[in-house]
Amino acid sequence: MGLLAAGIGAGIVALGAGIGIGMIGKGATESIARQPEASGDIRGAMILTAAFIEGVALLGMVICILLALGIGS
Amino acid sequence: MIQTLRRVFLTILFLSASTPNIFASDAASGDEEPILDVMGTVADHDYFKVPGFINGGKIYLPRLILWEDASGAKRFSAALSTHSLIENSEFNDVDHLLVPPQGGHLLIDFSITSHLVYFWMGMILAVWLTVSMSKRYQKGIGSQVEPQGVLQNIFEILFVFIRDDVARANIDDHKADKYVPYFFTMFMGIAFMNLFGLFPWAATATADLTVTATLAVMTFFVTQFSGTKDYWGHIFWFPGVPTWVRAILTPVEILGVFTKPFALAIRLFANMLSGKIMIIAILGLIFIFADLFGPIGGYGISVVSVALTVVLYALKVFVGLLQAYIFTLLSAVFIGMAAEDHNHSEEHYHAEHSA
Numbered sequence: 001m002g003l004l005a006a007g008i009g010a011g012i013v014a015l016g017a018g019i020g021i022g023m024i025g026k027g028a029t030e031s032i033a034r035q036p037e038a039s040g041d042i043r044g045a046m047i048l049t050a051a052f053i054e055g056v057a058l059l060g061m062v063i064c065i066l067l068a069l070g071i072g073s
Numbered sequence: 074m075i076q077t078l079r080r081v082f083l084t085i086l087f088l089s090a091s092t093p094n095i096f097a098s099d100a101a102s103g104d105e106e107p108i109l110d111v112m113g114t115v116a117d118h119d120y121f122k123v124p125g126f127i128n129g130g131k132i133y134l135p136r137l138i139l140w141e142d143a144s145g146a147k148r149f150s151a152a153l154s155t156h157s158l159i160e161n162s163e164f165n166d167v168d169h170l171l172v173p174p175q176g177g178h179l180l181i182d183f184s185i186t187s188h189l190v191y192f193w194m195g196m197i198l199a200v201w202l203t204v205s206m207s208k209r210y211q212k213g214i215g216s217q218v219e220p221q222g223v224l225q226n227i228f229e230i231l232f233v234f235i236r237d238d239v240a241r242a243n244i245d246d247h248k249a250d251k252y253v254p255y256f257f258t259m260f261m262g263i264a265f266m267n268l269f270g271l272f273p274w275a276a277t278a279t280a281d282l283t284v285t286a287t288l289a290v291m292t293f294f295v296t297q298f299s300g301t302k303d304y305w306g307h308i309f310w311f312p313g314v315p316t317w318v319r320a321i322l323t324p325v326e327i328l329g330v331f332t333k334p335f336a337l338a339i340r341l342f343a344n345m346l347s348g349k350i351m352i353i354a355i356l357g358l359i360f361i362f363a364d365l366f367g368p369i370g371g372y373g374i375s376v377v378s379v380a381l382t383v384v385l386y387a388l389k390v391f392v393g394l395l396q397a398y399i400f401t402l403l404s405a406v407f408i409g410m411a412a413e414d415h416n417h418s419e420e421h422y423h424a425e426h427s428a
Contacts, residue, residue, distance in 0.1 A: 044238075048406070051399045055336045058343030065350070069112065 006068035009060060017057030024049050111357070115280050115349050117188045119155045122274045130274075134190065137183040138164075140173040147180065191269050191278035199261035202228065203254075235260055239402055243409035248299075252408060255295060259288065260401040267345060267393030271386065279396075280345040282338065289338035292404040297330075300411040333407050337400060344396050348389045355381050 028046040032039045120131040133154030141147055150173075152158035159165070165172045173179060206228045210216050220229050235257050240249040263279060270277025278284045306312065308326040311319055358378050363371025 044242075047395075047399070048402065051340065051403065052336075054344070055340040058347065059336075059339050061347060062339065062343050065346075 002067045006064040010064040013060035020053040117186045134185045139181045142177040187276045188278040188281045195265035196262045198265045239405045243405040256401050264397035277345050282342045285338040285342040289334040293334040296411045303415045304411045
């Protein structure tokens with residue numbers, strides 16, 4: 001049961017993080033195409049925002065690992 | 074003088090941070106280790122792993138334990154290894170847990186563990202690099218003539234990067250420079266710890282939540298102590314909103330003070346842990362295939378597994394440096410938000426234009 005929960009949970013975590021980081025990438029490439037001279041600032045903001053999303057996604061992943069290993073049950 | 078004292082204090086703070094390890098006492102276990110122990114590879118141990126031909130591959134580290142006996146008196150036990158602790162004093166090993174004698178219980182485990190050793194190594198390397206380079210700059214190499222040698226050139230690139238793109242970009246100009254030593258120590262320390270994990274036998278100290286939490290707590294305290302009146306005002310009495318909104322905003326803002334360092338700790342921990350587990354999982358495919366399809370399956374999949382691991386290792390070098398940068402950058406952003414001086418020009422603007 002824990003394994004099933006971990007699998008489904010990891011899938012949903014990957015889905016959410018994928019959508020989020022994809023939208024950041026879309027926004028960043030669009031704005032770099034519009035304003036190539038601001039690419040340095042945009043890249044910095046992109047990494048920062050991606051790090052925030054990644055933090056949430058990895059929190060979910062840690063919980064999935066704990067579930068899969070049966071820690072706490 | 075005060076500056077020197079502050080530096081010494083910061084260094085001691087870094088070096089004394091302990092990672093408690095109450096339950097790991099796998100020294101006394103007689104049973105043999107499994108071929109592929111995923112959690113054992115990422116977990117903290119009471120020994121320091123070295124190549125197999127020295128001392129059986131393990132150098133045991135000292136155990137320092139503060140415990141309370143049945144009468145409530147506090148006692149302190151120290152031994153060179155878990156094994157000698159169990160032999161010399163009356164500590165018992167029950168299901169791989171250390172149990173003090175005569176109904177006592179553990180209070181604090183100050184034991185030196187493998188992750189703590191790598192933590193020290195990373196921080197000592199960072200401090201050594203900075204001190205030795207600053208001596209060169211005092212002699213005039215780099216300040217009067219151009220920097221000499223590969224090491225000093227790399228150092229200067231990194232230092233100028235941290236100063237300009239991390240500190241000065243996120244903190245008000247007149248305050249930024251006093252935080253640069255903190256950020257640079259943080260960046261180099263985390264980068265060294267992450268990269269140490271790539272050596273065979275070595276452990277990634279940052280794949281341990283206690284290590285990353287220690288680092289995040291330091292950022293938490295630096296943030297709170299550099300907070301201006303405006304920062305506290307925005308937390309407890311948010312300006313420019315109706316009073317009933319403040320009833321919602323104040324708890325959220327107070328929560329936000331603690332979630333920021335929490336996210337910082339979890340992010341670094343999970344990134345390094347997942348990199349490590351990913352490599353073990355991909356190498357583990359070899360053993361799974363060998364079990365399912367015999368030796369041929371094992372050798373066949375090993376070509377794919379080893380190639381993938383090489384790519385992942387290159388990725389891990391990048392991720393290790395990137396995570397050190399992100400940790401430092403987010404620390405700078407949080408400190409910059411707290412130390413910001415508001416000049417309230419917007420409010421004057423609104424007042425003038427609505428009049």
